[in-house]
Amino acid sequence: ETGVTQSPTHLIKTRGQQVTLRCSSQSGHNTVSWYQQALGQGPQFIFQYYREEENGRGNFPPRFSGLQFPNYSSELNVNALELDDSALYLCASSLADGEGKLFFGSGTQLSVL
Amino acid sequence: QKEVEQNSGPLSVPEGAIASLNCTYSDRGSQSFFWYRQYSGKSPELIMSIYSNGDKEDGRFTAQLNKASQYVSLLIRDSQPSDSATYLCAGGGSASKIIFGSGTRLSIRP
Numbered sequence: 002e003t004g005v006t007q008s009p010t011h012l013i014k015t016r017g018q019q020v021t022l023r024c025s026s027q028s029g030h031n032t033v034s035w036y037q038q039a040l041g042q043g044p045q046f047i048f049q050y051y052r053e054e055e056n057g058r059g060n061f062p063p064r065f066s067g068l069q070f071p072n073y074s075s076e077l078n079v080n081a082l083e084l085d086d087s088a089l090y091l092c093a094s095s096l097a098d099g100e101g102k103l104f105f106g107s108g109t110q111l112s113v114l
Numbered sequence: 115q116k117e118v119e120q121n122s123g124p125l126s127v128p129e130g131a132i133a134s135l136n137c138t139y140s141d142r143g144s145q146s147f148f149w150y151r152q153y154s155g156k157s158p159e160l161i162m163s164i165y166s167n168g169d170k171e172d173g174r175f176t177a178q179l180n181k182a183s184q185y186v187s188l189l190i191r192d193s194q195p196s197d198s199a200t201y202l203c204a205g206g207g208s209a210s211k212i213i214f215g216s217g218t219r220l221s222i223r224p
Contacts, residue, residue, distance in 0.1 A: 100163065
């Protein structure tokens with residue numbers, strides 16, 4: 002167990018809807034990263050948050066947005082859902098200590114119909 | 115060109131043998147490298163980190179890094195059926211995004 006919790010575990014949405022995924026980071030960790038993992042692929046970096054600011058973004062459109070709160074928990078919001086957004090969404094927390102070790106939550110499985 | 119490349123496998127290794135997993139990366143600015151294990155239906159679990167050229171050993175696992183060749187490897191000695199999983203190689207800057215490869219499926223046959 003990493004101490005990183007994500008909710009919900011599963012979600013079914015229809016195309017065009019909006020979704021919010023939540024993540025609580027491991028105690029003492031101040032950085033949260035979000036990844037999208039399609040079936041059979043490696044995790045794709047969406048963005049990272051440090052001290053409530055976006056600190057790096059991958060190749061994802063603006064309809065993917067996020068927030069980090071003062072307690073270091075985080076949200077991932079996806080607007081105008083598309084079928085290709087169906088994937089496992091992983092949250093990982095880490096320390097801003099230069100080592101970059103990521104500790105993952107169990108993920109949210111999103112299905113877009 | 116993908117930033118982190120791995121052979122997707124599957125790699126089949128007999129129980130008790132050494133499993134060798136390889137990875138190359140394109141960003142010469144990367145300073146941190148990791149191996150994660152992911153069981154089917156589960157999230158990635160960190161098993162090794164390496165930051166300097168050379169070898170780093172932890173139990174049955176040895177990570178190897180060669181920055182000149184932009185090459186990272188993982189050796190698993192005395193492979194066990196419980197080692198059957200997908201192994202993800204990842205790399206990145208010290209405080210920025212960590213990029214993952216597509217993973218290598220490892221199967222340990224009894």
